[in-house]
Amino acid sequence: MSDKKPRKLSDAFSRGKSSGQSIRNQHYRSNNDKYSKIEENSSDRSSRSHSNHSNQNKTLQRLQSQKSEFQRMSCDMLKAQEKLQNECALLHKENQELKNLLGERNAEIQELTLKLEELQNSKLSSKHSRFFSLRHNFQNIFQRRRTKDELVSKKILQNEPNFRTTLEKMEKDTDFRNVPRVLVEAVKVIEANFMNVIGLYRVSGNYAIVQDMRFHINSNDYEALRKQKDPHTITGIIKLLFRELEEPLISLKHLDFHIDDSNFLALSREYQIKQVLSLVETLPPVYRDTLQFLMKHLNKVIHFQGNQNNAHSLSVVVGACIFYELLSDVDFHMNLAKCTVSNKCIEIMIEDYSAIFEQV
Numbered sequence: 001m002s003d004k005k006p007r008k009l010s011d012a013f014s015r016g017k018s019s020g021q022s023i024r025n026q027h028y029r030s031n032n033d034k035y036s037k038i039e040e041n042s043s044d045r046s047s048r049s050h051s052n053h054s055n056q057n058k059t060l061q062r063l064q065s066q067k068s069e070f071q072r073m074s075c076d077m078l079k080a081q082e083k084l085q086n087e088c089a090l091l092h093k094e095n096q097e098l099k100n101l102l103g104e105r106n107a108e109i110q111e112l113t114l115k116l117e118e119l120q121n122s123k124l125s126s127k128h129s130r131f132f133s134l135r136h137n138f139q140n141i142f143q144r145r146r147t148k149d150e151l152v153s154k155k156i157l158q159n160e161p162n163f164r165t166t167l168e169k170m171e172k173d174t175d176f177r178n179v180p181r182v183l184v185e186a187v188k189v190i191e192a193n194f195m196n197v198i199g200l201y202r203v204s205g206n207y208a209i210v211q212d213m214r215f216h217i218n219s220n221d222y223e224a225l226r227k228q229k230d231p232h233t234i235t236g237i238i239k240l241l242f243r244e245l246e247e248p249l250i251s252l253k254h255l256d257f258h259i260d261d262s263n264f265l266a267l268s269r270e271y272q273i274k275q276v277l278s279l280v281e282t283l284p285p286v287y288r289d290t291l292q293f294l295m296k297h298l299n300k301v302i303h304f305q306g307n308q309n310n311a312h313s314l315s316v317v318v319g320a321c322i323f324y325e326l327l328s329d330v331d332f333h334m335n336l337a338k339c340t341v342s343n344k345c346i347e348i349m350i351e352d353y354s355a356i357f358e359q360v
Contacts, residue, residue: 160218164244167286171220178289182241185222186234187297194231196306201298201317205236213237238294242321249287249322250279252338258282261341269348273355276348280356291349292357294318299353315346322346 162182173184216224258279323342
């Protein structure tokens with residue numbers, strides 16, 4: 001029994017000693033860990049403080065640079081403001097000078113205006129007196145001027161032999177006894193040289209040359225017409241010949257008597273030809289033969305390749321010369337209807353030449 005107790009005590013003592021040693025070791029390790037953490041935290045704080053210090057330095061440097069830039073800009077703005085103030089002062093001075101100059105000019109203008117009005121009034125009074133004297137002189141001249149009938153009776157004023165007259169009074173051709181010679185001569189030149197010209201009769205000739213040829217024709221000189229190189233000038237002579245007749249080749253009264261405007265365009269071609277035939281048959285011989293000669297020529301024109309003409313296009317051009325009374329018609333709608341019917345009659349005469357004129 002005595003041996004067991006001391007062994008137990010020694011064991012207990014050894015255990016207590018070992019447990020105390022382990023507790024001390026743990027405490028020591030925990031202290032070491034704390035110290036190591038404190039060192040780490042202190043090192044982190046030192047590194048952070050160093051970085052913060054460097055950031056603060058950079059911020060201070062940036063602020064200093066911005067401050068210097070701001071100061072420089074402020075100086076520039078002050079200089080610009082001073083310059084602008086100087087320019088404003090100069091502009092104000094120039095504006096004042098211009099106002100003074102404008103006032104002087106306005107005064108000069110008013111003075112000149114008054115002088116001009118005085119001159120105009122004086123000139124108007126003189127012109128007024130001169131106008132009345134001139135008017136009195138012209139009245140005396142016109143009172144002494146002979147009338148047209150007196151000039152015609154004394155053969156001072158005469159109609160032209162080939163223009164501004166009637167078909168009956170024109171010089172006739174030797175081969176075509178009822179056809180004006182100028183028409184025959186012009187058609188001969190066209191059919192001999194210019195049938196292939198594009199736009200024949202649709203293009204206007206030179207007015208000055210047409211009037212010059214008119215003078216030669218009235219003087220019984222047809223050489224200029226035969227030597228003419230411009231076909232449109234020759235066709236201009238033909239159109240002028242019919243357009244200046246004292247009486248149209250076909251009058252509107254004659255057209256209305258034989259052609260019904262209301263339904264002519266709606267009729268068949270056969271009935272249209274019959275109405276146009278009755279229109280042609282009742283014309284006086286000189287008018288009928290002249291119209292036949294012209295339509296025969298135009299029928300040759302539309303069948304000649306190269307001139308790009310057709311009966312419709314030629315009827316529009318020639319119809320305005322044959323029925324020229326339409327040009328003086330006041331009523332536009334009536335004029336348009338008459339033009340349509342008259343052009344259709346000319347178109348039928350050209351296309352159906354044999355059916356119209358060879359039956360007469």
